[in-house]
Amino acid sequence: MxxxxxxxxxxxxxxxxxxxxxxxxxxxxxxxxxxxxxxxxxxxxxxxxxxxxxxxxxKQSGAGKSNSCNSTSCQSTPDKWPTGNRANFHFHPELESILNEQLNAELKAFYYYLSMASYFGRVDVALPGCESFFMQMHHEEHEHAIRFLNYITMRGGMVNLYSVNGPEDQDWKCPLNAFKTALQLEIDISDKLVSVNCVAEKYNDLNASDFIVTEFMEDQMKSINEMARLVTVLSGVGDQALARFMFDKDVLDHYVKSEFDILKKRNFDASKDCLKKKP
Structure with a gap:
C-alpha cells in the first residue's frame, strides 16, 4: 500500500x-x-x-550446457532421403530400360483403345458392340501397364513414364480402320515383348524371362488371333449399314465380357432411374 x-x-x-x-x-x-x-x-x-x-x-549455466554438447548424436547430420542406394536384385540397367519402354507401349495402346471406344460411342456412330470391345481392351492394356510398373518396382528398378501422344486422326471413320490399327498395335506390343525376353535371356535373368513368357505371351497371341479374325470378317462383309449392324451385334455377343457390356450398363442405370421415380 x-x-x-x-x-x-x-x-x-x-x-x-x-x-x-x-x-x-x-x-x-x-x-x-x-x-x-x-x-x-x-x-x-x-x-x-x-x-x-x-x-x-x-539461465546462464543452462545456456552454457546446451552450447557445450559434444555428443555424436548432436553433431551427426541425418541421412539423405531418398538414399539413392537401390537394392536392384541383379536387375541389369538395359533390362530395366527396355521394360520401361514396354510399359509405355502398353500405355500407348491404352490411350488408342480409349480413343476408339469414345468414337464408337458417339451419337452419330452408335456401335455399342465396338464401343464395349475397345473399352474392354482399354482396361486390359491399363492392367498390363500396372503389372509392368509393379514388376519394375519389385525388382528395385525405377519407373520412367514418357509422354503419350494420342492418335493423329481420331476420326476412325469405320470399324475396319479401327480394327486394323488395333491389330498393328497388338503386333507391335508382341514384338516388344520378344525383345524384352531376349534381353532377359542375354543377362540370364530367369525371373524376368518367366514373367514375360508366362504372364503375357500367350494372351498376346490370342489377342492377335482375335483381331486378325475380326479384320478378316470386316474386310469380307464391307461397310454397308446392315453388315455393320450385324458385325457390331456379333462382337457384343461373343467378344465382350458382361462387365464391359455398354448396353447392359445403360439398361441397368435406366431401370434404377425408373425405380427411383416410382412413388
Missing amino acids: ARYFKIQSAVTMLQKLQNVFSSKEIVSNYHTLSSAYYRSQTFSNPLKRRYLSSNKDS
Whole structure:
C-alpha cells in the first residue's frame, strides 16, 4: 500500500506540472520515476536481490550446457532421403530400360483403345458392340501397364513414364480402320515383348524371362488371333449399314465380357432411374 501511495503521489505531482512540460515529457518522466523506484525497492530487499541473481545464474549455466554438447548424436547430420542406394536384385540397367519402354507401349495402346471406344460411342456412330470391345481392351492394356510398373518396382528398378501422344486422326471413320490399327498395335506390343525376353535371356535373368513368357505371351497371341479374325470378317462383309449392324451385334455377343457390356450398363442405370421415380 505504501508503494501504491508513493506512485500515486508522484503521478499527482506530474499532472500538476502539465503547464510546464509537454505531454511526452510527462510520460517519459513518469516511466523514469517508476523504474527508479522499482530498482530502489528491489535492491533494498535482500531476498529479492538473491532470487534475481540466482535465477540469472541458472539461465546462464543452462545456456552454457546446451552450447557445450559434444555428443555424436548432436553433431551427426541425418541421412539423405531418398538414399539413392537401390537394392536392384541383379536387375541389369538395359533390362530395366527396355521394360520401361514396354510399359509405355502398353500405355500407348491404352490411350488408342480409349480413343476408339469414345468414337464408337458417339451419337452419330452408335456401335455399342465396338464401343464395349475397345473399352474392354482399354482396361486390359491399363492392367498390363500396372503389372509392368509393379514388376519394375519389385525388382528395385525405377519407373520412367514418357509422354503419350494420342492418335493423329481420331476420326476412325469405320470399324475396319479401327480394327486394323488395333491389330498393328497388338503386333507391335508382341514384338516388344520378344525383345524384352531376349534381353532377359542375354543377362540370364530367369525371373524376368518367366514373367514375360508366362504372364503375357500367350494372351498376346490370342489377342492377335482375335483381331486378325475380326479384320478378316470386316474386310469380307464391307461397310454397308446392315453388315455393320450385324458385325457390331456379333462382337457384343461373343467378344465382350458382361462387365464391359455398354448396353447392359445403360439398361441397368435406366431401370434404377425408373425405380427411383416410382412413388
